[in-house]
């Protein structure tokens with residue numbers, strides 16, 4: 001039987017994953033990194049477009065707005081505790097790359113660094129900031145992308161909205177039913 005769900009719990013069922021890290025860098029300041037789970041793909045083509053929510057309460061916001069750039073880095077489950085800690089402190093008073101032992105790697109198209117310990121890194125530029133005023137939402141264009149094919153741990157984590165996480169598990173292969181979407185089943 002269906003029971004009423006408080007509206008402020010809705011997001012816990014559909015919050016998209018995986019949790020990502022977002023790096024920014026402005027001028028001579030040290031680079032910064034924050035955690036982010038409110039994001040979604042809005043175009044899977046070339047270039048890919050990603051919508052994300054990044055608020056002015058984040059110290060990262062300043063550099064993100066000023067440069068119009070960031071890197072979305074995809075951490076795996078081994079980094080889960082660090083990801084949460086990164087999302088619970090501020091770059092205003094903490095050198096997060098140093099504190100959390102992350103390796104900043106130079107990006108190709110943006111000033112923000114890649115994170116060496118992550119599975120994948122996407123260099124992004126703000127393409128559309130019209131939804132910002134109402135929703136703190138930006139549309140990002142991915143201008144370069146990197147993946148570490150050697151990495152053994154590849155399970156990403158999905159936030160359940162309350163500090164608990166779901167770890168990638170069993171893979172269901174239902175490709176044969178994807179008849180309408182053959183381009184999605186390309187490897």
Ligand SMILES: Cc1cc2nc3c(=O)[nH]c(=O)nc-3n(C[C@H](O)[C@H](O)[C@H](O)COP(=O)(O)O)c2cc1C
Nearest residue numbers: 034035036037038054055058059060087089090091
């Ligand atoms: C799991 C998790 C997910 C988060 N998702 C977002 C998000 O989608 N958007 C956002 O603005 N902040 C999000 N945050 C909060 C920021 O990561 C947090 O405010 C962080 O301290 C900002 O760092 P900064 O002040 O150095 O920029 C999240 C935090 C955690 C722990």
